[in-house]
Amino acid sequence: MHCHRSRQGFTFLEIMLVVLIIGILVSIVVPKFGGRTQQARRSATALAISNTQLSIEEFEINYGRYPDDLDELLDPPTPIEGGEPLEYLDRTPEDAWGEPLIYIYPAEYGGRHFDLYSSGENREDERGEGDDITPWASEEGTDL
Secondary structure, three states: OOOOOOOOOOOHHHHHHHHHHHHHHHHHHHHHHHHHHHHHHHHHHHHHHHHHHHHHHHHHHHHOOOOOOOHHHHOOOOOOOOOOOOOOOOOOOEOOOOOEOEEEOOOOOOOOOOEEEEOOOOOOOOOOOOOOEOHHHHHOOOOO
16 A cells, blocks of 8 residues: 555645746736727727717707707706706716716817817817817728
């Protein structure tokens, strides 16, 4: 009969080898996904802009004018025909960096009737330029 010592765990060297392998894998995988985070934020912001634009256009259809500011979408006036105010938004629209979307009526920079855009990653309002995310640039094929 042979007497075997049963192993009850990993040696320090085995644990360090596993940690090293995981570290190598993370250093390879993380950079590949790192650039996609900003692209995902830009896409989410473009979607927020698009949804807010739809609410603004719906407001214009119902009231015959564009809202003076985005607060009118949160707390709209009583409809022209009377009745209950319609619901457009339940909270202030924000970009993926947590900043409120910029709404200007009448349009000053590039929108048709109004400007609606995000100040982008740098959170600086560059009037629709720089890293700002705008719907009108996408019409020219340069953004969104």
